[in-house]
Every structure is written in structure tokens, then in C-alpha cells.
Amino acid sequence: MKAATTSETAEREARRNRIRLMQGNEACAEGALAAGCRFFAGYPITPSSEIGEYLALHLPRVGGNFIQMEDEIASMAAIIGASLAGVKSMTATSGPGFSLKQENLGFACIAEIPCVVVNVMRGGPSTGLPTGPSQGDFMQARWGTHGDHPIVVLAPYSVREVFTETIRAFNLSESFRTPVILLMDEVLAHMREKVILPEPAECPAVDRLRPTGPPEAYLPYASDRDVSPLAPFGSGYRFHVTGLYHDETGFPTGSPAKIRQQMERLMGKMERGAGQIQRFELTGAVSGGSDPVDTLVVAYGSTARAAKHAVGEARQSKRSVALFRPVTLWPFPEAAIRQVSGSVRRVVVPEMSLGQLAGEVQKCIPPKAELRRVNRVDGIPIAPEEILDAIVA
Numbered sequence: 085m086k087a088a089t090t091s092e093t094a095e096r097e098a099r100r101n102r103i104r105l106m107q108g109n110e111a112c113a114e115g116a117l118a119a120g121c122r123f124f125a126g127y128p129i130t131p132s133s134e135i136g137e138y139l140a141l142h143l144p145r146v147g148g149n150f151i152q153m154e155d156e157i158a159s160m161a162a163i164i165g166a167s168l169a170g171v172k173s174m175t176a177t178s179g180p181g182f183s184l185k186q187e188n189l190g191f192a193c194i195a196e197i198p199c200v201v202v203n204v205m206r207g208g209p210s211t212g213l214p215t216g217p218s219q220g221d222f223m224q225a226r227w228g229t230h231g232d233h234p235i236v237v238l239a240p241y242s243v244r245e246v247f248t249e250t251i252r253a254f255n256l257s258e259s260f261r262t263p264v265i266l267l268m269d270e271v272l273a274h275m276r277e278k279v280i281l282p283e284p285a286e287c288p289a290v291d292r293l294r295p296t297g298p299p300e301a302y303l304p305y306a307s308d309r310d311v312s313p314l315a316p317f318g319s320g321y322r323f324h325v326t327g328l329y330h331d332e333t334g335f336p337t338g339s340p341a342k343i344r345q346q347m348e349r350l351m352g353k354m355e356r357g358a359g360q361i362q363r364f365e366l367t368g369a370v371s372g373g374s375d376p377v378d379t380l381v382v383a384y385g386s387t388a389r390a391a392k393h394a395v396g397e398a399r400q401s402k403r404s405v406a407l408f409r410p411v412t413l414w415p416f417p418e419a420a421i422r423q424v425s426g427s428v429r430r431v432v433v434p435e436m437s438l439g440q441l442a443g444e445v446q447k448c449i450p451p452k453a454e455l456r457r458v459n460r461v462d463g464i465p466i467a468p469e470e471i472l473d474a475i476v477a
Contacts, residue, residue: 102281108273109134111243112202112266113142114281115250116174120289121200122148123173125162127155127181130214131270132204135176156181160188163199167192168325170316172254176202179212182221182228189263190229191327194350196305198257198264198292198314200250205269205436207463216463217270219385219436225265226414232347234354236264236361237414239384243277248287249411255290256361260353261311267413269436271386271465295321303332307345310353354415362417366424368395368406378404379430379475382421382445384413387434387466394471405475421448432474434458434466 106114113135116124124143126136140150149166153159156177163173177185182203192199205221207213221228225237236256240249250266257264293313295302304323306312315321324334329346331337354361368377379398383391388409395407408424410417425431431449433442433456442457449455456474460466 102283104279104281105276106243106247106279107134107276108243108246108268109204110138111246111279112176112250112268112273113138115247116200116254117142117146117148118247118284118287118289119172119251119254120291121172121174121254122146123150123163123166123171124148124175125151125153125159125166125173126175126177127153127159129156129178129181131206131273132176132178132181132202134273135202135204156184157188160185160192160201164188164192164195164197167197167199168317170319172198172258174200174202174254176204178204179206179208179214179221180210182224186224186229190231190233192263193229193233193235194327194329195325196261196311196314196350197325198261200253200257200264200266202250202266202268204273205267207461213463215270217386217436217465218461218463219269219387220438220440220461221267222413222435222437222440225267226416232351234260234262234350235414236260236262236354237267237412238264238363239267239411239413240272241385241388241409241411243272243275244279244281245411246272247279247281251287251289252363258290258292259311259360260357261292261314262354267385269385275386304334305330305332305346307332307349310349310356358415361412361415362420363411364417364420365409365411366406367392367409368399376404377406377424377428379406379432380425380428380449381405381407381432381434381471381475382410382441383407383434383471384410384441387436390466390468391434391471393468394475397468397472398475401476403475416444418444418448421445425449425453428453430454430456430475432456432458432471434471434474436460436466 166173207218253264295313328336
């Protein structure tokens with residue numbers, strides 16, 4: 085038998101080092117470190133606490149900082165401040181904590197401050213089910229803070245995807261100068277899976293644009309481009325940051341023309357960047373193909389795992405069914421759902437809420453298509469059998 089070369093041995097060893105048994109929350113923390121996160125501020129709350137605990141141990145080892153704040157409001161403010169100082173920053177929370185973050189989240193939106201907010205969903209409202217899974221924050225993630233505002237929300241469905249989507253959350257945040265929400269649920273956060281971590285080259289980290297011109301000519305909110313360079317505080321570029329509507333310099337303005345210009349740019353950069361932001365997975369037949377879809381299942385997060393199993397069972401029984409799994413929840417993939425649902429007879433939407441996702445899907449499917457909802461809000465995950473029943477009924 086031919087002996088392995090030194091390079092082959094090194095490659096196998098490197099692969100072994102990438103094989104891990106990981107919890108979802110641990111994968112999130114590892115993904116943040118791989119993306120270059122060097123500041124975390126948070127307050128312990130079930131079921132997200134392991135993210136902070138892991139980063140409290142590992143951030144100092146890579147020159148980063150961890151701080152436990154007095155509450156969730158202060159935690160959000162702290163990561164905004166750290167980001168303005170030029171550091172990639174993240175917080176993690178759940179339920180009531182996510183509600184408390186909303187005002188400062190809106191500040192980050194209008195001031196265009198990159199940061200990542202992880203929300204591990206649990207049952208609500210109020211303290212609800214601290215240890216039970218939920219998907220009831222789907223709409224809050226989009227509209228939790230007041231006013232029209234841009235937001236990006238990502239929803240992984242496996243432990244490995246938690247790792248890669250955490251990196252992508254930071255990359256999109258840095259690229260578009262906007263907060264990005266990583267939306268998980270308790271099942272995904274606490275489950276453990278064998279994970280083969282990707283090579284760093286497969287998930288490269290993206291850094292924000294920084295100004296290179298003279299400080300006196302710096303415009304932090306230039307109107308002629310979607311994303312302006314962001315200078316770290318203390319680097320010699322002085323500029324104003326406010327939650328008020330502002331002009332290109334960052335100072336408040338009451339000009340209707342400038343206000344409209346700012347909002348059109350804020351919302352427009354998401355629309356123009358949709359190709360980079362939106363991601364989804366389609367499993368099964370494609371509408372309009374040789375095997376057109378009769379039934380389309382739309383699900384995300386841990387519920388999509390049960391849905392994928394149910395779709396596989398149905399296809400083994402020769403049923404024409406496909407699964408559409410949005411990885412990017414917001415901006416919502418309306419065009420993609422319209423395309424794949426064009427000739428379907430039935431759309432099944434399983435979710436651990438009372439129909440928040442279903443309401444958005446309803447807007448995208450043909451009027452003739454029947455919408456079937458599979459809902460649970462009792463802290464019990466939806467089983468494949470419940471979804472399969474809705475498919476075959």
C-alpha cells in the first residue's frame with residue numbers, strides 16, 4: 085500500500101481538526117470569532133446564554149473583549165459604541181431581551197452602524213416559555229423597532245449553517261452598514277450535531293469600507309452612493325452621529341428633500357443588494373419544470389428540518405411536492421416564492437407561531453392555491469408526521 089505523502093497527512097489532520105461535535109449556540113460563537121468579532125456585550129437570558137458564556141472565555145484569547153451589561157438596553161448601546169470605534173460587535177438575547185433592544189436597534193438602522201444581534205426565539209409573549217422553542221419573533225425581527233427601516237434577518241437550520249450564517253451576518257452588516265439579525269430557536273440553539281467546519285477560504289470575512297481621503301472632505305452619509313466608508317472614532321475623521329434624520333455630514337436636518345433622500349437610499353440599498361442578501365434552498369421539483377409541483381411546503385429554521393423529512397417521505401410515495409426554505413427571512417424572498425408556486429395547487433406552511441410566516445407567504449402565492457397552516461405554540465417542536473398529514477390530506 086502506498087504511503088501517504090506529507091501533504092496528504094497534513095490535509096487529513098486539518099480535516100480531522102475541522103470535525104467537531106457542536107451545539108448551535110457554540111457554533112454561533114465560533115462563527116462570530118471566525119468573522120472577526122472582537123466585542124460582545126450582553127445580559128444572560130435563556131436560551132441564548134451559552135453564546136455569551138463561550139465568548140467570555142474565548143474573546144480575550146484573541147484580543148477581544150466581553151462585557152456583561154446591566155440589561156439588554158445597555159448591551160445594545162454598548163455594541164453600537166464598539167462598532168463606531170471600528171470593532172466588529174455582537175450581542176445575543178431572547179424574548180423579552182429582544183424587545184428591550186428595539187429602540188437602540190432603530191438607532192443603529194438610521195445611523196447605519198454595523199452590528200449583529202442574535203435572537204434565540206422562545207415562547208412568548210412576556211416571559212412566556214423560557215426553555216421552549218418558538219418562531220413567534222418572525223414579524224418582530226422585521227418591524228420590532230418603529231418607523232420604516234431597513235433590516236436583514238437570517239435564519240439557519242443546522243448547526244453548521246449557524247456557523248456559516250453567523251459569518252455571513254457579519255459580512256452583510258459590514259458590507260451594507262446595517263444591523264443584521266440572526267434568528268434561531270431553542271431547538272437549534274441547544275441541539276448538537278457533527279459539524280465539518282469549512283476552511284477559512286470558504287467563508288472569508290468582509291471588513292467595512294474605511295475612508296482614505298482627507299478628513300475635512302469626509303462625508304459619512306454621502307448621497308451619491310449606497311454605502312459610505314465608516315471611519316472609526318478616534319482615527320482623525322470627526323463626524324456627527326444621531327438618531328435624528330440627518331444630512332450627508334451626519335448633522336440633523338429638517339429638510340423634507342434631504343429626509344426623503346436619506347430614506348430612499350436606506351431602503352434602496354437593500355433592494356439593490358437583494359442578490360447578495362437573499363438566500364434560499366429549494367428541495368424537490370421546480371414549478372414549470374418537467375416535474376411540476378402540486379404541493380409546496382415553506383418552512384425555515386428547525387421546523388424546516390421536520391419539513392424536509394416530511395417532503396422526502398411524500399416524494400417516496402410519488403407525491404409531487406417541494407420544500408422552499410428561506411435562509412434570508414428579511415428582505416422576504418417574495419419573487420422566488422412567486423416563481424416556484426406559480427402552478428401549485430396547495431401550499432403548506434408549518435411554523436411554531438400562529439401564522440406569521442403564513443401571512444407573508446399568502447401574499448406571494450396564486451389566489452387559486454390552497455394555503456394550509458401547521459401551527460404549534462406550546463413549546464413542542466412540529467413533528468414530520470404533522471406536516472406530512474397536511475401534505476397528503
